[in-house]
Ligand SMILES: Nc1ncnc2c1ncn2[C@@H]1O[C@H](COP(=O)(O)OP(=O)(O)OP(=O)(O)O)[C@@H](O)[C@H]1O
């Protein structure tokens with residue numbers, strides 16, 4: 001369980017982690033309950049898939065700045081607690097799970113997280129055999145300028161259980177800067193199934209360092225959809241997944257809508273350690289300026305099958321912007337079937353014209369093409385994603401002709 | 402009495418593609434309610450004419466004008482022309498990954514119509530029920546592409562429809578279906594002339610003319626309309642004597 005590919009392909013330098021910008025924990029919380037959440041903030045949260053009111057959810061956790069507004073399960077078989085409370089309640093959590101899928105001494109981000117007095121974040125456990133049908137939601141919400149959120153989340157799906165998790169990370173609309181680090185550890189038991197959808201909408205200068213580790217046992221499945229609607233100043237993330245049991249599987253879809261001035265580096269290492277393990281990694285990036293690195297590494301240690309696919313659409317390089325795609329595969333076993341592909345292109349003018357001949361305006365045509373490129377049906381995110389794509393299409397339309 | 406105006410009129414049109422002159426001083430008039438056929442050798446410029454009428458940027462008008470319902474549309478972009486009521490079923494439409502046939506159809510027709518029986522019947526008429534969820538033109542056979550194109554036209558109900566070889570590579574069975582679709586697009590089943598739509602159809606063998614009556618045919622020769630007249634007479638001549646006969650005839654006219 002060691003982070004793998006530090007030595008590989010450093011063709012574009014990724015900036016060093018930057019911890020100096022923000023202060024931590026200086027703020028007395030001005031909002032201390034769900035009822036106090038302002039409508040404008042509720043709207044921001046809804047924009048990343050988290051609904052404060054009027055939606056059926058199996059559980060809700062909201063961290064505002066560094067204050068946990070709520071952490072509550074509404075569903076049988078689902079346990080949802082603030083991580084600090086869970087550590088007190090369950091000794092085994094610290095012994096077997098806490099900082100076990102992500103090592104505390106991995107890097108500066110994890111070290112700082114491990115060093116804080118009381119961790120923030122959630123503990124989720126789905127009991128053996130429990131199929132939680134309604135989605136469980138969690139929000140990490142920055143409402144003040146220049147604060148630091150250091151989050152530690154642990155998700156445990158016991159054997160044969162099922163959970164759909166929506167995590168939204170967002171800054172209040174006028175907040176520009178901040179630091180968000182997250183340690184995310186996920187344990188997926190035998191034949192259990194975790195679908196995680198994470199939506200990010202950050203202020204333009206926020207720095208984000210997620211550190212994720214997921215362990216999947218026999219027959220288990222992990223599906224991750226990560227969508228960055230409004231990228232931060234910097235996001236560096238390289239989630240690690242270990243498919244340790246027979247027939248374990250993982251599927252990652254990463255969608256990044258870039259913007260000028262941002263640096264986004266998202267990888268994903270999947271270790272296929274058991275026979276019959278399968279993995280799919282797909283990156284979709286739309287660059288309108290800013291730097292975008294798409295990576296992914298599949299390591300085949302058994303008779304397994306996996307594919308990594310990076311696709312970028314470069315609409316506008318802006319000042320020194322780019323897309324770099326580095327899909328990687330590595331086999332240690334003769335029956336590992338691994339493949340990769342990568343492509344970067346622009347929007348084809350003849351496709352735009354074709355759609356225009358059906359009556360669409362140029363920007364509508366570009367929107368439809370971007371939507372198609374990203375994969376058209378992303379659940380629960382319709383209007384926000386459409387609005388953001390329309391914004392990008394507007395820019396792209398002006399860039400052309 | 403109502404004056405018989407032109408749906409489409411082209412005057413002295415010169416067109417270049419990638420710097421190469423493809424249409425030379427072309428003149429053409431299609432009156433309201435009339436459907437004309439366009440014949441001509443491979444490479445004579447038929448597709449280029451349709452593309453320039455639709456407004457595709459690659460086809461550059463160097464001189465001349467295009468009028469639609471009396472309005473000069475030479476300077477309009479594709480969207481504007483489509484909104485005025487011009488539509489095209491292309492010979493070689495692009496494939497677009499991730500964009501499904503239904504996405505385009507649902508753009509064209511509103512929510513209410515999408516759920517109507519009439520819409521379902523349209524899709525059925527084109528035998529495209531199974532293709533709504535397929536990426537546009539991705540992996541479609543030649544005949545399926547034609548049907549997908551015609552279905553989009555049918556949904557748009559343009560006042561002026563252009564079809565580029567709707568009958569090429571279509572089997573006999575499907576030809577009937579395609580003929581029916583085209584009749585629907587032109588509202589040819591209507592007895593009232595006023596409801597009838599106008600259009601232009603490119604065909605090589607004229608087989609589609611057994612299903613839909615064209616009012617007139619034109620022969621394209623080296624980027625010009627060489628000859629115009631009764632579709633059956635012209636087709637007959639070409640079948641018997643080949644396009645060379647048209648060329649000879651044209652040279653005579655020129656002299
Ligand atoms: N992009 C291009 N660059 C150069 N020449 C072109 C281009 N597009 C078309 N042409 C040329 O213009 C001429 C007319 O082409 P067009 O496609 O209009 O012919 P057509 O009459 O439709 O032929 P067909 O019956 O084979 O479909 C041809 O010689 C063709 O090679």
Ligand SMILES: [Mg+2]
Nearest residue numbers: 447448492565
């Ligand atoms: Mg042609």
